[in-house]
Amino acid sequence: MANTQDWHTEEYRGIEVHVSPQPRDDSGTSWDYTIRIAERGEDAGSASELSASSGDDRDFPSADAAVEAGFKKAYEMVDAMLA
Secondary structure: OOOOOOOEEEEEOOEEEEEEEEEOOOOOOOEEEEEEEEOOOOOOOOOOOEEEEOOOOOOEOOHHHHHHHHHHHHHHHHHHHHO
């Protein structure tokens, strides 16, 4: 399976937050996410200020659920970064 990046982007507190769902296997029933946090206008595919993945054993049942969890985690990261 080709690993393509399907980036979803939102602005949060003046920072661009990018989240991409990542399938854990070919069945499409188990998902993870990747996060990139960057200055406004930067490409999600380029080097960013901060990046992360879910990094735990948690699986998400759909790409949408992974994206939702990714944004929640990304907002926490931005809050910590700006604190």
